[in-house]
């Protein structure tokens with residue numbers, strides 16, 4: 442299923458070019474999307490038949506006419522994989538003379554949960570004089586609490602996937618600081634539940650800036666694949682339902698500026714476009 446939060450924070454399912462409001466059958470409270478989302482994730486298997494049923498008869502809207510909102514209303518934490526594609530490592534070394542390290546040496550880093558933003562919210566650049574880059578990634582949201590879960594079992598713990606932008610200021614500061622500004626983690630356009638993604642480790646990822654194709658990668662080139670990222674994120678520590686994982690970016694990263702439009706597309710998942718703005 443493709444799950445969205447839309448318009449006045451209703452819960453919707455996307456079918457073809459329609460959005461069906463399933464708020465009622467999912468006990469969804471638009472005034473408390475955080476609690477409602479956790480309930481949905483926890484009881485999804487139980488709720489699924491009545492949600493399916495509601496998509497046949499429930500009130501529906503044209504997809505083109507609704508506002509798609511941030512599909513994970515709040516998150517406890519965002520774990521992200523640094524330098525998780527070989528060719529991205531090569532381009533970083535070429536441009537910045539960074540030490541040639543990958544996710545295997547660096548492990549994961551945290552982004553602020555408040556950096557999440559929706560699939561039509563603008564990216565706001567905090568500084569005019571700092572290079573700020575796009576990174577197109579596959580992201581996912583955790584469905585069940587997990588600790589010491591091996592990669593081989595990770596599939597059962599992932600609720601669903603989305604396209605994710607890991608917006609990054611370049612420089613020598615900690616990754617956590619450079620990547621945690623408000624609006625620096627747009628996700629969307631919705632959540633595709635894990636049962637609909639046969640192999641998350643073989644999906645094309647593309648990104649355009651103003652219609653110029655900048656990134657054209659595939660998750661099959663991940664160094665730590667989606668499941669290995671999960672294993673590392675819960676190795677001797679706990680992942681909670683609603684936590685987000687950013688799996689890393691392929692080559693082709695580059696700067697964005699106020700006035701640009703950034704578009705990301707992930708195969709089988711979908712895509713979105715967001716404008717870039719300067720800070721007020």
Ligand code: MN
Pocket residue numbers: 521522523576578607687689690
């Ligand atoms: Mn990244």
